[in-house]
Amino acid sequence: MHMQIRRASKAYAGTPALVDAALDLHGGEALGLVGENGAGKSTLIKLLAGLEAPDSLDVCLNGARVTIPDSAAARRLGLRFIHQELAIVPALNVAENLFVNNPLPRIGGAFVHRAALYRLARAAMRRLGIDHIDLRQRASLLSPGDAMLVNIASAFIGADDHQQPLIYIMDEPTAALNQAEAERLYAVIDRLRARGCALLVVTHRLHELFRIAQRVTVMRDGRVVNTRQIATTSAAELIHEMTGLSAACLPAAAEVSSEPADVPPRLRVRHLQTDSLFAASFDLRAGEIVGVAGLAGAGRSQLLQALMGIDKLQAGRIELDGEAFRNPAPAESWKRGIAYLPEERRSQGLLLGERISHNMTLPHLDRFRRWLALINRGAEDRRSQQLSRSVQLRATGIGQRLRELSGGNQQKVMFARAILAKPRLVLLDEPTRGVDVGAKRDIYRLISELAADGAGILLVSSELDELLALCASILIMREGRLVGEAATADLDERALLSLMFAGAGS
């Protein structure tokens, strides 16, 4: 069996996510697919699954041209997917969930054949060596790991009934699994290969790649960089290919004023623990920009949300200028002088239907209070206008609705909100995501100015060149843990990336 993929291209709003990618899948072989966040791996999978319409895509299956207009077509061609996002319906039980993306066995055309449903469900689970999950249990009661196992098992429903070997495409299938569960999946992958199936596995774990794949394809910036036999490559070589060269309009690294050691740090965090964060400890000095690096799901956003008081603290201690606070909440955090720019500015940050000025002053309305309860709108407008100039906002006026602004200008409104009250600590989550080059340069300048003004800045970013250029040091996160802190003077992108990947040396 042979599946040939050529000319796979896709752009989102003019920004190319995937450019002319080519891949070959062979029966009896697992192809690994690696690359940084945003390299185009998931986009490629969405095109193959029929979930996104490609700008161009040629697929040949065993020599015949095929098209994949929707997910039903992908299924008919024998493609099976394990997507990164959980496709679990909480109200259904486990067995029923296994059939959400599979045709139900029927009696008389309209009625579900319950006995067959459970038989097929049991067979799919057994294939993965799963016997600890009750098929009749409600899916809402599953642990995240078990839910992922169910998600994976649904790709194997009816697999034994097929005459022809199938093609399995998996997007980070082991991200939510523990070691034993992952090992079971590896064994299943080996068995499928032995039966002549073809596999495409996206993974961030390089040691896993060497365990399961025969060939590996590296992607970068939406393009396929290289495909080679796994036996002829090494983890170091793959990391080099994933990072490539960096080109950016980055500022020179900011000078950090060295303070005497007896002044308490701007932020001191000890053993911070939440649902998704384990024992994080670090210090941040006033005027310092500290980066936070990690792969998707490493817990970077959760760290900021814990500091802001959005996620509930289970344990740990946060001190701002030596003053401890317990059970923080966003309202108190803003009052204490912590400013926060969330990752999803549209859904978590902005009121898209409101005026620019209202968005800027939202957390600071108490500063514009007069006559007990009223807003001093004159002062509010003046301050908004002033802030618009400081962040070089391009808008028709402070009355313009946020909806009408570009991504970069929306982000500048978020910055205006952050600097309105001269913050002590600024938490930035992917501040330049989806922002054009010009706005990016303005945002870098704003970050540097904030630091020069004495704010401590914690910067989460997936753009490594950005972290390396702006930050004095970088915290490395992996699977909810802070695993290290490195001074950027000793780092290049390659070294940083190997720190982000777990077990890259193996």
Place this chain on the structure above:
Amino acid sequence: MSQRPHLPSFLRRYGTLIGFLAIVVFFWTQRPATFMTLPNWVNITRQMSILGVVAFTMTIVMVTGDFDLSVGALASLVGIVAGSAFQNGAGVGQAVALALLVGVAGGALNGLLVAGLGISAFVASLGTLTVFRGLALYTSGGASIYGRVIPTEFSSFGRGALVIGEITIPNLTLLAALALALVFVILRFTIAGRRLYAIGGNREAARFGGIRIARLRMLSFVISGLGAAVAGLMLFSRLATAHPTQGEGLMLQAIAAVFLGMTMNEEAQPNVLGTLVGVLILGVLANGLTQMQIDTYIQQILTGVIIILAVTLSSLSQRGLRAPQWLRRLLGERSESA
């Protein structure tokens, strides 16, 4: 240089207002002698005043994205509470204070269920609606309270008016105007009002932006409960009768009025001036159709159709859907040739 008229946004802003004017003109032509007269309009404002108070305070709840289905039942209950107080020898001041207290408590109960326990506003206020109605029926034994137990100074208020020379302003109209002004100031000029809109606009962004959401949602339900209580007292005073179900019709009409008002806002936000127009539409329809001696059942059908029409039109333009081909051609091509 031709500017294509932007049909959706034009319809969105003015469609409902134009509809309202069309209704007024229609009744004017149908009943030229009686409809467009000052006494009739004074009458309309009095007829609408009770609905107005409920709809204005309901606007605050709907600004945050919630509903309060219990207002009608609460208004009935408040009337029964005041009536029972009179039966037990309470004075007007005592009865009114007790009634307002019950309204605030009812609103606080809704707020606690919705903001404190996280139950959906629909389910919570549907539950309290039933509780309030049951309480009203139980307390009154299902019978109306009327007659001599009601102090005349209480019942005369509802029929009384402020007379300034030629102009007569009914007391109920004055109360509704006061409620309108208060809600307008709260929503437009206060910090709490700004925050309420933020909650309705994007709840997560509001929370991340440091707004204490539970507290404000609680406040909005308390205000709604207070509005229901005032409306219940107005109804009791005007009819000089407290019946355990007499406020029932208020809830649906109030929500409809807020919806009509939302159609007049570019961002489809509830706003109290829009709600006023919504209340006026419902009031004028009832008044005009009655003058034309149209069956009240037909009135209900017409009212429903008009609400659906207005909301459909504005939601079409909301989603950026284009107007029908023929309408676009009519407006677009004419302006391009100009």
